[in-house]
Amino acid sequence: MAIEVREVSKRFGDFVALEDVSITVSDGALTALLGPSGSGKSTLLRIIAGLESPDSGEVVIEGNDVTDAPARSRGVGFVFQHYAPFKHMTVHDNVAFGLSVRKRPKDEIRARVEELLGLVRLSGLAGRYPSQLSGGQLQRMALARALAVQPRVLLLDEPFGALDAQVRAELREWLRRLHEEIHVTTIFVTHDQEEAMEVAEQIVVMNAGRIEQAGAPRELYESPRNEFVMSFVGPVNRLGDAFLRPHDIQILPESNGTGTEALVERVVHLGFEVRVELKLHDGRDVWAQVTREVAHELELTEGQILSVRLPAPHVFAR
């Protein structure tokens, strides 16, 4: 196991940031810490990096207990949401920082920086200052800077949070491919379930300082352990204690007696996806997600009465 966190707790004054949190991350895995803001995911990441120390519990990296080790000797690379560029240094010097701290020979540093800038597609910008780069470029520079010292673990705190949607989508894809290429154990923090699903091999869902569930994206989506995970990793309909995914609701051509009768209240076209807001015969509201083709075939219009088949709902013990 590359990283083991055992029963870590952390408070800031009266606020409990983490309570008895334990996770294990296998070698070379790409893992997402997913949760709403204030759930403790960034604190956990900072504790693994050694930027914050836990009140109790242990952090083990590659078999060594590093709980009391300073950040500098943990062999982790850390990337911040707002890039944290050294504004007084060029791109080259930023990336070379960790190497020059380790007093590597000049030639080696130059070669390594060149290689890394190629890897993050910033070749040719070595002489620029951070103020001359875009957000996406700064984030890739920050990544190169973290990778320069060949960390055992790469930690990214909301790495794409400050970027606009298009650059963000591009960088996600790029990060996934980069990870396939260099295979360093990576943990990144995000509050965006889509981002976690798309990039990560494993997801740890956190809420209020605790871990709600950990597993592969598909596993979380298909068998969420509780209400929180169910509603955090995808859209839900709630019928009393039962939870249904909108795309699992099947709309039948007309009220043919096999399903539940429902009134179409609103049809929202979102391109490929069509959202259908329905009132069931017993007065409960649900919405269903269907494709454009299905909506077209059924000739869905507001005020129409038809029949729906509800899936077996998820019911969680309270």
Add this chain to the structure above:
Amino acid sequence: MSTFAPAQPVTSRLTRTWSGRRRWPLVSAVGATVAAALVLLPLAFLVIQAQQSGWGEVERLLLRHTVVVLLWNTVRLTLACTVLCAVLGVGAAWCVERTALPLRRLWAVALVLPLGIPDFVVGFGWVSLEPGLHGYLAAVMIMTLSLYPLVYLPTRIALASVDAGLEEAARSLGLSSWQTFWRVTLRQVRPAVVGGCLLVTLGLLAEYGAFEIVQYQTFTVAIFTEFKLGFDAVGACALSLVLVLVSAAVLGGERALAGRGRAWRSGSGVRRIAPRVSLGGWAAPVLAGLTALSGLALGVPIGSLVYWMLRGSSSTLPSSSILAAVGHTAEFSAAAAAVSTALAVPVTALAMRHRNRVTLLIERLAYLPMALPGLVIALGLVSFSVRYALALYQSSLELIVAYSILFLPLAVVGVRSAMGQASPRLEEVGRSLGCRPAAVWRRVTLPLIAPGLGAAFALVFISSATELTATLLLRPTGVNTLATQFWSYTTDFSYGAAAPYAALMVAISAVPAYLLSRRMSTLARMRPET
């Protein structure tokens, strides 16, 4: 298959509340403690002096008629000057920032420049031309003309960064433009206006030279007279304690006035820049008003200096004494600037990076000298050195220490704004890339805050170079700075001989006043960093 097997429970460790790497850097702790001790030293010795001469004696001294007169003089002067400065400062700021004023950039700078002329030089400029000028009204006029930029500058910066979106919202809700100004615009810049008024009030309480020139009795004038001419240390200390209490009351009042609510921008989007109002028929009166203000605040003192320099050049000037005064001034000021900046760094670093009750208290203490007139600090140091370190009394070292304490708040402000730019995230990057704390400081923090350290040094240097009151009390016998040499010529009515010294002091502080106004305007227009 999930790789997330729940980790094996382990016996919980002892709670780590204070692990090794969170320890205060020792150097910072020592530096900050020294700073706090230095700030408290003069105040402590005023109290000790008063106590040793007996509180009964102090009470007798304080219940004299004079004290009532001094209080009344101080209150009526402070009220008049503060109100006038507020009106002039806010009005001028609004005209420059929000109207299509002709020659806007020129006015923007000209209105700040009086800040670069020491108050006692403004007094000298007026009285040397019009010897009949004295008393209450003269004091109000001269101090208002010297101090209004303290309201004007922050208000203008605040106006420039106000979100016009709020004003538009107010207008859409049916407020007239006048109501919008009162209820929305002014509300947003209120902290800046109140802060400026606080500086004006503290400046008035600390001023000595200008009041001596126009023969207006305030606490500082009385304290100085008691101590220097009456050799009455106890009386001077008693009056100083009253002055400290008045300052404390002012500080308390400011907290109440500034209010707890703060004006925020409504969202994280782009700030709406307010359009400039056309002056229309008001252009001529506004221009006339601004011309009059600048003429009185800037033109008269400068003109007077030029006049006396031209007149004085006929008499033979002992140029060697000017050189000596320049040398001493530079030496004392540079030393004080270095000490203040060096003390401000640990104070600020601890308050910003190791925030807790103790470090915040130390930072608060570092601002304390703002409310302590230079005369009070000087007296405290005198009463300390006379009792416990006679060798220090009237030594260069004592003067340098006095400057360092007096202007520590300026250094802290400068260092603080620089440290604010250096995000703790950057230091964390340094740590995660393998730096020890000392190396992080040297490679990351120091290069980032170096310009701010330079600014702090310059601010303290300029303020020390034009300081008069404490210098008169503490300078080594026979040693003159620009300010004291100017003062001895002025009190002898040798205006021609005094003028070159004043001109040098104006030159020293006008350049930074100009740069400050430029830099502030740029800062106000920059987007806040996330």
